[in-house]
Amino acid sequence: MHPMVSDKVSNRESEETGAKARPAGKPRGRPRSFDRETALEKAILAFWEHGYEATSVSDLTRVMDIGAPSLYSAFGDKQSLFEEVVREYGVRYGSFADRALAEEPTAHAAVARMLREAAAEYTDPAHPHGCLVVHAATNCSTPEVEQSLRGRRNANIAAIRSRIEADVATGALPAGIDAAALARHTGAMIQGMSQQARDGASREELEALAEIAMANWPRT
DSSP, X not given: OOHHHHHHHHHHHHHHHHHHHSOTTOOOSOOOOSOHHHHHHHHHHHHHHHOTTTOOHHHHHHHHTOOHHHHHHHHOSHHHHHHHHHHHHHHHTSTHHHHHHHHSSSHHHHHHHHHHXXXXXXXXXXXXXXXXXXXXXXXXXXXXXXXXXXXXXXXXXXXXXXXXXXXXXXXXXXXXXXXXXXXHHHHHHHHHHHHHHHTTOOHHHHHHHHHHHHHTSOOO
């Protein structure tokens, strides 16, 4: 065989052997060089502090300490990231309301606990004040985001109403009570406490508001 032909055959065989040796489907490129959970926590704090509309992609890449390509690869676009942020916020910071409704024996006890814990959570110096689900909607001009946040707030009110209605059915609350209005009153208190915390109200001041709110609750 001609030496040049032999060299070409040898090179081709070497390339084919190398191709076969490479595992099929193995991703190329460098592995992700950041911790996803840490980056997500930083995104939660950024949206919590500034709201959805005022937090840009460049703000997110800066606080998360990642490049835009990494952000899009790991989380999708800004709206997709925000949706994950809201879900994770509910797990890490916003679950106190659900726990109160699930664990307390009456609606009165559940709402009293909810308001006390809101006073503590909304003024905790370890993170931005107030509630992300309330504050992130401020000046929001993205309909899908605004609708999603509104849906979450209304779902919370619906859960409170359901608990109130259950107490009416068992006689723990008076039969003539307006469960819908009382649930909305509670929702207004929680949302108002969030804004008050943003405006600098202390935990003690919010706890005092909670006491007044509970003093007005109907009793059997």
